[in-house]
Amino acid sequence: MPELPEVETVRRTLQLVIGARILSVWDSGKSLRMRCRPPRARLRALTGARITAVRRHGKYLLVDTDRPQSLLVHLGMTGRLCIHGASEPLGKHTHLVLGLGGERELRFTDARRFGQLDVFERAREREHPSLAALGPDPLTHGIDPAALIAAARRRRASLKAFVLAQTVIAGVGNIYASEALWRARLRPTMRSHRLTVANARRLAAAIRRTIESALRNGGTTLSDFVAADGVPGQNADHLCVYDRAGLPCSRCKTLIKRIVHHGRATFYCPTCQAR
């Protein structure tokens, strides 16, 4: 669920907490991604800090404060970062609660615990292990077709794996990889080093347009995703291939095919997506 458009939707709805002071910090103590426990002492040291900005790179949210530290949040597959009333009961899978005063709390919940929480020094952001290797963000940096083709030619993996590689482009996940390749009329199983210049241009434009259009619809909600205000996204109704196996392609009416590629569901139109 939370790929770039969903994380950006959360970021935008989180603008409401900018200027708020973190009056209290509570964490569940449970391990999240890769059995790593979020650093409790550094989380709690945010007490008293004021939130100054909420940024994003790919699928990572960066909550800046008026101190040298920022909070890093990755939503994994089922993570939510939502503003709640302080009197609302804590959900079962709540892992972080920032008390913001005015009866508001910013809560991170994550049933599957594939998410990530960390506190890092902003001055050394580039060195953070999760951020250091990220490629350009399609919304904030754009995608340079020349750089895209150079990266594609260095690899032998499929185009789908290429588009999913966060070191190449930050923020594309399984849903939008299928969607962008459909839009670019390229077969997901095509080897990335066979990408032509014209195809690379089409792919760069397709990724950007796929993401922008999903963002306009508030992101894709298949089961868990909601924005920081609790509102689900509407983009599931606008998907062209993802989760549409056996339904007609909106361009050519051929039935959409589902394959398992690299252990992930992959959808494409056998007619209008060239090999």
Added chain:
DNA sequence: ATCACGACCTGGAGGC
């Protein structure tokens, strides 16, 4: 160095 695969964890859906 690059790639494919499995593991991480829980809940929901569907079959019996």
Added chain:
DNA sequence: TGCCTCCAGGTCGTGA
């Protein structure tokens, strides 16, 4: 109704 199995949007470590 209840138990079982399978499946899921991300990322990383392992072994080939």
